[in-house]
Amino acid sequence: MQRLRDVLGREDLVHLRVILGEHEDPTFSETRRRHRVNQIAMDDTYVAEQARGPFETLSQDDRESLLSDVVWQLTCFVEGSITKGAGDKGILLDYGFKLVRLVQDGKPTFCVVKHD
Secondary structure (H helix, E strand, O other): OEEHHHHOOHHHHHHHHHHOOOOOOOOOOOOHHHHHHHHHHHHOEEEOHHHHHHHHHOOHHHHHHHHHHHHHHHHHHHHOOOOOOHHHHOEEOHHHEEEEEEEEOOEEEEEEEEOO
């Protein structure tokens, strides 16, 4: 498993930062929710080794769409709208991927895996 941010190309990382709101007005007051989503996306979201190749072969538009979906699911988790039951099975994403919730060192982490 590698951190999501570490497997992203330059364009993917730019897109991730845009959807996380990092390119907004620097005087913008960040909400607790946004801060938590950003922290999880950048530090606690991983890509499984078996998913890395398929992720990298997606077109730029498809990778950006998948990243947007991952951030949306992380936002839902932070807001409490994802039930604990979804963690074991994962949340289906587009292009044959899913987002699985794990617990490492007592804190929630997420991993993008390739769905069979």
